[in-house]
Amino acid sequence: MSAPAAHITCSSLSFAWPDGSQVLDDFQLTVGPGRTGLIGLNGAGKSTLLRLIAGELVPAGGHIRTSGEVGYLPQNLVLDTGLRVDAALGIAAVREALHAIEAGDVGEERFAAVGDDWDVEERARATLDQLGLGHIGLDRTIGEMSGGECVLLRLAALLLARPEVLLLDEPTNNLDLYARERLYAAVDAWHGVLVVVSHDRALLDRVDQIADLRDSTVTWYGGNLTAYEEALAVEQEAAERMVRVAEADVQRQKRELADAQVKLARRKRYGQKMHDQKREPKIVMGARKRSAQESAGKHRIMHAGRLAEAKERLGDAVDAVRDDDEIRVELPHTKVHPGRGVLELRDLELAYGARVRGWLDVRGPERIALVGRNGAGKTTLLRTLAGELEPVSGEAVAQVPLRFLPQRLDVLDDSLSVVENVARFAPEVTDNRIRAKLAHFLFKGARADRAAGTLSGGERFRAALAALLLAEPAPQLLMLDEPTNSLDMASVRRLTTALDAYEGALIVASHDIPFLESLGITRWLLLDGALRDTTAEEVRAGL
Template sequence: MPASPSVVLHDLTFSWPDGATPIAGVCGAFSRGRTGLVGLNGTGKSTLLRLMAGRLRPTSGTVSVSGTADHLPQHLTLDADATVADLLGVRDVVDAVRAITDGRAHGDELGRAFDVVGDGWDVEERATAELAAAGLPSGDGVLDRPVRNLSGGETVLTAVTGIRLRGADVALLDEPTNNLDGAARERLHELVRTWRGALVVVSHDRDLLELVDEVAELRTGELSTFGGTYSQYEQWLAVQQEAAQSALRDAEQTLRREKRQRIELQERVAHSERQGRKDAANSRYVKAVVNDRRNSAEKAQGARRGQAAGREAAARAAVEVAERAVRDDDGIVVDLPDPHVPASRRLAVLRGTDGREIVLAGPERVALTGPNGVGKTTLLAQLVTGGAEPGHGSGASARALTDRVGYLTQRLDGLDDDASVLDAVRAGAPHVAPGELRRRLARFLVRGDQVDRPVRTMSGGERFRVSLARLLLADPPAQLLVLDEPTNNLDLASTDRLVQALAAYRGGLLVVSHDRAFLGRLGLDARIELSANGVLASA
């Protein structure tokens, strides 16, 4: 445990109303520095952050936080009329300052306004300064800008800036690099690099995890901490796993030897017993001598059997211990059906503001790139809605030429939160029997009682897998897959499986991603860049 921890967990357990228990008896502590919290999808990382932030109440056990905690959720839920000030968390103070300085507050209302302001008279100046430091728009009226006009990346970066502005003692960030382009990620990295106070960040972004002081892994209900960056942790883990594999091989060899020796002992005992019965039958020895020898032999043989059984049991227990130390994690299995798209089939057309049209035909793989805020998500959505989407866009347009389009949204908001996982997936494959859907969901690591859980109780990684399952299990299969930041909530092993599946997919693929490594592995046929003025050009 750190000498001066910022958060201490003691026998922490949390269960959802349906009985699912993502956190069970977890003990551990987080330092006052920067900690990267890692683990496979579905291990409870997001739930743990919400418990630490006080947004969930433990079923049992305790969470102790030194000071105040502030939390950036993995999925920001915003009202349609929310503004930048709301996203920064300073709307009440801004409104109170304005009411006082404009002379609109009187009597009791004036007193309440003074209470709200406290020492925050310079809130607008500090807010715009923090926005500018993060590379975000910071001019006049920026605090009243509607959030709906921000890109996904701008929204996340503004929310992180708000946490920094509010100055909590412990900041809890859940996948903060989701949706950020390269420049925005660099700005976020700088925020993390210069963070004041304790910081716990859940992320699959390797570059971000190189900025932390320690790595905490949540795995099979246990929290373990390593002092150092993620790459150092990986090196240490590789050494540990090599040692664990060696220990397992030794334990298995010992178990085989003990089994062999037990069998040999049994054969000797059986031979001795046969010889004893033969001697007794031939009256070779005096009966009393035979009985005495038989009793002595039985006692000695029983002792040897017990010793052999004990050694074998100990060897088997050692194998079980060694097996638990060796990691053999399940990964999603993605099998994409062949939608039988001929090479000449036109699937979609993208049109820039300069009139240039780009046609996606046949089983082509195309990446749509560009900075945050130029309207990539808006353009993708048009392929599903068939028209212009409200919100932030560049003026470019897109139109699908097939009605079999599978769309994975950036915010994963295409699922009914009140529906069960099984029902949410059945909505995309109504003709597939429930038993078959359960079997297919198991390949996405959604098993057993999980399929009956409400969608709202799923973690970000689990929700992604359910969204992906609904998309890829659709019947009939999509001829065009449209993926908006598909690796946002995916652990590294699952990303590998997704790349393999997409590489074998025989339909069209249009993907938006800021994950350069992911795009580099897809075997793209083309990269198209969307500029702020709506021009489409080959990247």
């Protein structure tokens, strides 16, 4: 008999954070072989679900069953910088035994340590080469590698372990275009159960099915992200049409109820008139009155019931229409007039070796994409421009107020509420004014009082963006470092909408070319040992 197919099964699963925030409630899920893209709004529980399946979190109720070994690549990967590559790959003990045997040590424990892995070094090097890490020696340390290389190294360890179930949480974060292509190839070649959480369109267009997580329920769509969006557009068009039909039905039922009440009132007045004029025998008038009352009661019940049913159908129709609110902001004080000097760099040498030779001027409301391979120094350049790092030589002079939003979003104080965090950047603005502004960033009412430390990735990003854009003085130069990391696709759209309203100069470091193009980039700068002008086409061709 053949072995049963690999799978993940979640039954009646529930999970809540210590503060009582419910994430999953009576959750059901079954995933079989193939590539599954798990999508949903930030805070829906995608990362939490992967951590539960991987065993990093314990559910409050229900059961999780998986067939075989589970491999997990977390969203925020932390590796010991002193760890050697072979240890990170999980093969250090086997390598040590192999080398000991080759040196003449034939102890039984050495052979037991090797087992059947006599070709482990060859397989490790082949896997590293497959992911573009062929230049990484097995004896090197993690501290010598870039963040993107560490992500690929962790993936290499998972591929070497050959788990039946592979879980990837935002695996393309911090990967340059070249590294992303390597990861895409690994995903294409996967034959077990694969569940990936990502906002990367190119990655999600490689999956076999989409699982859309909302309100502790998964809705399945066959095909990749593009097929999902097409199916969803048809669904939403039908749902909006049903809302219009249901609204018309509610109005019709209201009119019919009103008409019925008018007719009944007329009958009542006629009966009273007959009674007052005593035109009919008393027994007949009494019978007529009772009949009228019974008829009126039945009509009221019938029409009220029809109206209630129509309202219920309208409620169901409205629930089927997705309400992914958009950020709506007006930022007139951020405006920079064309030609005004914004930033000036001169013979700048950065802390870790990158250079900006000669002069570089940023003028007017330019929108600049800062691109380059992992480790090229993009973050170092932005931190230098923001005044967080001192240049080795040369100078960088900002001629307008600027703000910098780093990858870590550490501009927020986790112990303070969203309102209090914004107040730190705008101490002269009243609480009511801050709350009114935050509502445009989708922090309405009690949401604005939540502690920053309890926010989801997308919420935290919105809070940090609000704190910077609402700061005083208003920033006329905004610098963002990999802003789409950890954002779902709805949050990326919200970010794009918010930046559409921004009238200042913009510098964005990102590997997400479609996102950069959506911002209306006016200038592309490539950092590769030096800083030079390029184009989106050249960036793509440089994979």
